[in-house]
Amino acid sequence: MPPQECRPVIRRTPQQPRERGIPDATVARLPLYLRALNGLAERAVATVSSEDLAVAAGVNSAKLRKDLSHLGSYGTRGVGYDVQYLIYQISRELGLTQDWAVAIVGVGNLGRALANYGGFVSRGFRVAGLLDADPEVVGDHIAGLVVEHSDELESVIAKRGVSIVVIATPATAAQAVCDRVIASGVTSILNFAPVVLTVPAGVDVRKVDLSIELQILAFHEQRKVNGGPVMGEEWAGEVS
Amino acid sequence: MPPQECRPVIRRTPQQPRERGIPDATVARLPLYLRALNGLAERAVATVSSEDLAVAAGVNSAKLRKDLSHLGSYGTRGVGYDVQYLIYQISRELGLTQDWAVAIVGVGNLGRALANYGGFVSRGFRVAGLLDADPEVVGDHIAGLVVEHSDELESVIAKRGVSIVVIATPATAAQAVCDRVIASGVTSILNFAPVVLTVPAGVDVRKVDLSIELQILAFHEQRKVNGGPVMGEEWAGEVS
């Protein structure tokens, strides 16, 4: 599930029963549970069963219980889970009890959208820097911040304790930004540029790629419509 | 890997050797291979080995070969794959040889970013409608289109043959938009709103969720820094 060669790298020794390792698939769902729980908390629900929480999160209840069991035994048999307590435990597990300074590099349409995205700041994350290479954009005020020039990347990261960088630059600039960011000690990157970033082991890159998502949808859509790709159609290109 | 309960639903009969079913994990990587191949094609590379293509796509070569083997035997032993031919085959498999009309609902910062996103139009996808509920935004010209009012949703879908809808509305509006879109016959949805959409079987929803990606990164970041969540810290909230 992590994007490229940079797998989590929490190599457990073969014999150990995975001391505190939580499966990737589980980690990827914890935020979903957290969101569902926050919804329940807003509606002043005190306790929830695995069945109800599973429905709210859109998964099945056995999976939910198995996932939560990796964090510890936080439920009460015959009763369910205490909503507030579970929110706390999942937040702590995800590292959301501290707050993370995030820098966004590339303040185009997407970067702007990200900077203004509310759910961002809400839980654990704080946009601590906006950077762009275009002098036209530098100096703009967005989401209460002033856009700085990309030249400041290293100093912004160092001075503001940035530990997560969001790359929202054009594809051509992404690898260079990535390299500089890593050289500054950042090891968590969220990449929106449509390129495969090459990074050393120990650096975590997650990728969000609109066109890949659309292509996956197109694949399924085509199956629904045609029952599969158009066959019998002959290849018209030149084969060397 | 598909978002919620709406799994692909191409139930193969137990005995059949999966006539044309391509594993989800493979489908999710085909766009990656396609992008890598397009890069090679631009540099006029005619032929590529599984090893080289794998490096370009950021996967390992055994996986790449297994993936491609699901499409057919398009390589040449001792030689590699013909770049153009493979581009064609993958495009066809993904349904990119036809073009898909896409409507974007919600023209806030994100919707605007998506509408202006180039890679969108490039291969197989055409933005055929932009809709928003805010009268302030309706009428704006974005990416060569005029923003229409959400009331027109059904008629835009019908008249322009929209088969994929991108939901970029606030969370609160997403489910209602989703329901209307499905009622209009659309079965492929890309959801950017931070909610779990409830959809009938046969509808494909893919979700892109910024804050979930950040939370996953935070989890790994925390592990790197602390070696895990802060333990020993006692729960301070009120447990019922």
Added chain:
DNA sequence: CATTGTGAAACAGTTCACAGCT
């Protein structure tokens, strides 16, 4: 003879079904 295509093995994730606890 370099490289593909693929069985078989290893691994990861999901689901079942129920023992065990409150």
Added chain:
DNA sequence: AGCTGTGAACTGTTTCACAATG
């Protein structure tokens, strides 16, 4: 009585390693 936590079975995915082959 009801719901959690979890072994065990199952399903899907990745990796290995090598026979087949242009």
